Amino acid sequence: MSQHQPFAQALSPLDVGPLRFRNRIFVPAHTTNFGEHHLPSAQHLAYHRARARGGVGAIIFESIRVHANSLGRPQAVCGFDPACIDPFRRITDAVKAEGAVMLGQIIHLGRQVEGDFERTVAWGASAVPWSISALPPRPMDEFDMEEVIEGHLVTARNLVAAGFDGIELQMAHGHLLQQFMSPLSNKRNDEYGGALENRLRFPARVLAALRAELGAGFCLGIRISGEEYAEGGLGIDEAERIVPMLARQTRIDFVNVSHSAYVASYSLATQMADMAFDPAPFRSLPARIRAELRTEGFDTPVFAVCRFTGLDEADAMIAAGHADAVGMARAHLAEPAIVRKSVEGRLDEIRRCIGCNQGCAGMLERNLPIRCLINPIAGLEAQFDEPEALPRGARKKVLVVGGGPAGLEAARVAAALGHDVTLWERSDQLGGQLRTAWLMPKRANFETFVAFQIAALARLGVTTIFNKEASAAEIAAFGADRIILATGSTTTPMPVPGSGPVFTLPDALRAPDRLGAAVAVFDRTGEWGTLAALEHFADLGKAVTLFVPAASYAWRTTIYSTLANSRRLRERKVRIATLRAVRAFDGGTLEVEDLSTGEVARLSGFSALVAVDHNSADQTLYLALRRAGLPVMQAGDNNAPRTALEATYQGHMAARAPFPAASGLTT
CATH class of the missing domain: 3.20.20.70 (Aldolase class I)
Incomplete structure (x- = not known):
């Protein structure tokens, strides 16, 4: 050679x-x-x-x-x-x-x-x-x-x-x-x-x-x-x-x-x-x-x-x-x-x-078959071939609404199957909530994944339209044989009594300078986003304290990563208080309930509170399309807020699903 x-x-x-x-x-x-x-x-x-x-x-x-x-x-x-x-x-x-x-x-x-x-x-x-x-x-x-x-x-x-x-x-x-x-x-x-x-x-x-x-x-x-x-x-x-x-x-x-x-x-x-x-x-x-x-x-x-x-x-x-x-x-x-x-x-x-450890290590820890965030058919090879390897059926018109991880995967797979695919994105960029994740350097590999998907859409001839706010009427007028609704979810602000500055996690990541020097984080999700943000804020030189109502923290991440995070958080002097619930914040003093005793402590010195709760999904558009009898499917957070692992899987499977018999296509 x-x-x-x-x-x-x-x-x-x-x-x-x-x-x-x-x-x-x-x-x-x-x-x-x-x-x-x-x-x-x-x-x-x-x-x-x-x-x-x-x-x-x-x-x-x-x-x-x-x-x-x-x-x-x-x-x-x-x-x-x-x-x-x-x-x-x-x-x-x-x-x-x-x-x-x-x-x-x-x-x-x-x-x-x-x-x-x-x-x-x-x-x-x-x-x-x-x-x-x-x-x-x-x-x-x-x-x-x-x-x-x-x-x-x-x-x-x-x-x-x-x-x-x-x-x-x-x-x-x-x-x-x-x-x-x-x-x-x-x-x-x-x-x-x-x-x-x-x-x-x-x-x-x-x-x-x-x-x-x-x-x-x-x-x-x-x-x-x-x-x-x-x-x-x-x-x-x-x-x-x-x-x-x-x-x-x-x-x-x-x-x-x-x-x-x-x-x-x-x-x-x-x-x-x-x-x-x-x-x-x-x-x-x-x-x-x-x-x-x-x-x-x-x-x-x-x-x-x-x-x-x-x-x-x-x-x-x-x-x-x-x-x-x-x-x-x-x-x-x-x-x-x-x-x-x-x-x-x-x-x-x-x-x-990308080393996310969500489908491999995360499933391994749960005694479940391993999967992969960026390859949804990993571990399912006995059931599914690669889309490009499948015989082409009738070319159909597919509309994907939303350019986050679910929508990107749905558009890529539908195009790889030979369909005419159009993607509508309400903003001027693709990637959805992953764009917030890669604001943190230690989660930057998500940008690699999104870049791969964007390049694939270009290679496969997907038409992408930006700044497009979809309505039921416009979707119906488009006349797609399949509509894949991947509009994502909405960050849910957590109501915290008091006059202090309370940030959602995305807002805090987009403008960390507004947080000040001493940040309290109250997390009710146990997810990767909060875990990574703690280290990110500490790396920016902030004093960080985490409060969680559970008996442990980061309970939805994998031990194969969390044990390393724990060491790095310890090195950065991030304080972690479990069985604690934030009850109020007036801009300087935080009221925190000890859930084991019911006692409430008043803790001073905090400049901002980042309150993290699960996202919510708006079903209005989906229900309107269903009631109009249009061929719509949901994928990703629009279906139910989860992680990018579930989003890419659902986007993939939505694109592969057989078309209704009346459409004349079998796969």
Whole structure:
């Protein structure tokens, strides 16, 4: 391949043990919650086949459990039950038929699985719980260790029988084997605790047993955390020692360098770092481990992960000698064909991950199948093809009213399906409420999403009319075969007694200078907008205090992001008062009720109050259109105020919905 070709490094083949990847981009193991009764599902098959068809070099199947007390949620997939072989075989056959290599990650989660679903007892290196709300695990004895080793071997045999090309041993993310390696979770005083050589003893035994079982001709690699990002925990200095120590004992075909530990602290938030993170520190970890391996005489391929959103970033990482391959999980959730579209020069058609963590991490935390804000059919590949791949029916006239996330997605998809699409927007700009979100630098990636949608509308020939206030009469006169009403929602001012300045969140973000130096925020939503605004106001130099009526704050965001926010808010001295309700504000003194006692405190020194409540939707126009018998559908906040995740999904599905039979179109 010519070195002058775009992405020449990322698209070059890579030998990994006995395997050859067709390129150096892979989909790393990531939990999808697609399992059914602890077995791989048809949705797994469709999901991975779409990404293999999209051109990726290799796929690593997610967290295959090796023991009954590591199962956890019903969607988790086991590997020790031979019933997994046939469904796995269907997946490996499908992926390999598309030209990608298929590996499986095998894992024991240790103390993370507390038996809530299966009534099992958690095992760990020591009786150290992973969070303040968790139970301590039972410290493992030598019989438990033998049982876990055997579980790994049985699982490996089943995966070989199912046609996997290789196996990745999970030694990262604070799960069982890392629990032995880390001084934060390993407090043992026997031969498995204390010095690094002792803490490494059990993980090394598992790895050696797997190599002996699989033989020298089968691909076996490891995933390891290069840094726990927790004080007193496993750090890169020790990780640099661990990997060569393992490699000297047992042949390793690749080292997949990740980071974090599954503990309820900042560490966990780094695992799926959201758009507020600078990814540079994460990318230094594989570079250091690779350099150490080369110094020690090992040419083992080293993989890098975290927040790579395009082949340009991967190519630079590989060209710099910092990694041999790059993993893209969320990037492939957003765009399954990211490699193929890059090769074909269709870069403007790539939906780049924005790191919002709403559909992936947010659903994962709720034990729901993962989704994606910017790719509404992610996780639904078994039901839906890409709009561009569908056969064209009769060309219909579609009117989309509203240019926020729901309207943009509806217009894009309807046009991709071959329809004549017109979009009316009441303002002079597209993006809706997302335009307020990207006023905050740490939420600026939403602008990337809107820019992609706007470019897609231009490419697909959508007619956009600005400053158009739609009425029922004008809509009826337009004569559309389908009307998609995506007019959004309205910010609801919260009535607060007193004469003090009370701002809605959008108004506060548009004019932060009007807030003064000391800002009180009263939030009744628990949503991302308020969480991001707290940090934004603090970054502007304001003293910020949050009051919430709930027992916690940001209750509708994901812990995978909130734990990082909590640390940053602490660094900025943002005060958080839970079980508190603001009752009045006179411009200097705030009256706040303690909901646990009913007592009211008078707090002075505040210059402004930002009162955040749920938005409201006006159904007047929709009902008028329905009563007139017009073919109208609602999408996004006009239907019911939610987040951009729901808005894009509803816009997408509204555009795909079959037209009424009388219109003569079937889809």
